[in-house]
């Protein structure tokens with residue numbers, strides 16, 4: 001590995017935000033998963049969580065494999081995912097279209113935060129909504145009811161990135177140094 005490449009990898013790892021994550025609940029179209037994971041990488045997310053119930057599992061793997069520089073944890077059900085995220089002290093935000101949801105720009109994303117995005121056709125499950133700390137919505141002014149899930153993810157994640165940049169959170173290394181070094185030398189990362 002050239003010194004330049006090592007430096008680049010180190011720079012990426014030093015900016016990784018371990019306390020910002022995304023949970024994809026049964027988002028199953030490979031191009032959507034790929035697009036969301038690509039945005040996660042772009043804003044410095046280290047790990048994404050996925051919930052794939054059995055009926056969607058035939059799709060798994062295709063999209064995630066292509067984005068190997070963002071770590072992935074898969075959960076068999078939403079309860080397990082929520083337990084892990086809340087256990088890490090994250091506020092869990094569920095994106096969905098509701099009159100009572102908070103405008104996504106009114107949230108403080110400098111707190112440890114997990115943002116859940118729902119399935120392409122049916123959105124987030126009632127279980128996810130019930131367990132979340134806040135429902136957030138991207139205001140819609142037109143005829144269509146919702147955005148593509150990867151577009152919604154990009155908007156919310158870049159608001160998080162904007163707030164975290166202002167707060168200087170990309171200037172402090174969050175990943176433990178041992179993990180940084182291990183990942184920097186791991187084959188194919190990033």
Ligand code: SAM
Nearest residue numbers: 095096117118122123124137138146147149152
């Ligand atoms: N009929 C579904 C519903 O009512 O939730 C639409 C699902 S939408 C195509 C897929 C996912 O994109 C949603 O679960 C949510 O995560 C996200 N999404 C799309 N538009 C959104 C918006 N305006 N506000 C918040 N989330 C949105």
